[in-house]
Amino acid sequence: MTLQTIDIPDSIKDLPHAREAAGLIDLANDRIETFMLANDRVTENFVPCDFHLLDQSLTWITQNNLLTGRRFCEFGSGFGVATLLAAVQQMDSVGIEIDSDLVDQSIDLCHAVGSTESVDLTANFYCGSFIPRNTHGILELAKDMEHVDTHQGDVYQEIGLALEDFDLFFAFPWPGEHHFFEAVFQAGAATNALLLTYRGRDGMHLIRKT
């Protein structure tokens, strides 16, 4: 099994946003700012990604028929925005987040978007770890990850789906930690599944398991 890089062109920055996606991003950014200001103890591992670029990447992936199916999973879903943007793009979306306050915020955001944008989103959020417990060697590898929590159990049984059931994964790893997310993806995802990661200044990075 190898990981094949798929180049995402810079021109995606010209892609328009659907009205619902633009509304979701504005609402989410306002709520994240308020939440961060009000909470001294926001998880130190939470930093939101560039949601506009993410929405454009999802649009580009869909328009270029790169998906093998419509199941989406976000590793470490934070405020749930990527999971909800994928749901706006008609994907069956799952967000996995270790911090219960952030899971609560994601569920509230989902309800708020559903009512303000009048959209019915297929998105579910689970509190726990995205690291599959039964994968040989993965917990050992995780020990070197400063910003990935390794203490809680995974939630795949609760979701009722395994890693191999998803078609597209998204994660925003901290600098230097993307190899761990790729290792989880390589170990558990189905052949032809995609992993999209946000790499800060380096933008979006897309790989396929072949």
Ligand SMILES: C[S@@+](CC[C@H](N)C(=O)[O-])C[C@H]1O[C@@H](n2cnc3c(N)ncnc32)[C@H](O)[C@@H]1O
């Ligand atoms: C850099 S933030 C990215 C949040 C979101 N994906 C985004 O792009 O806005 C990483 C998130 O991963 C969560 N996290 C860390 N370890 C985790 C684990 N083992 N399972 C699930 N979530 C985890 C953190 O709590 C944090 O919210």
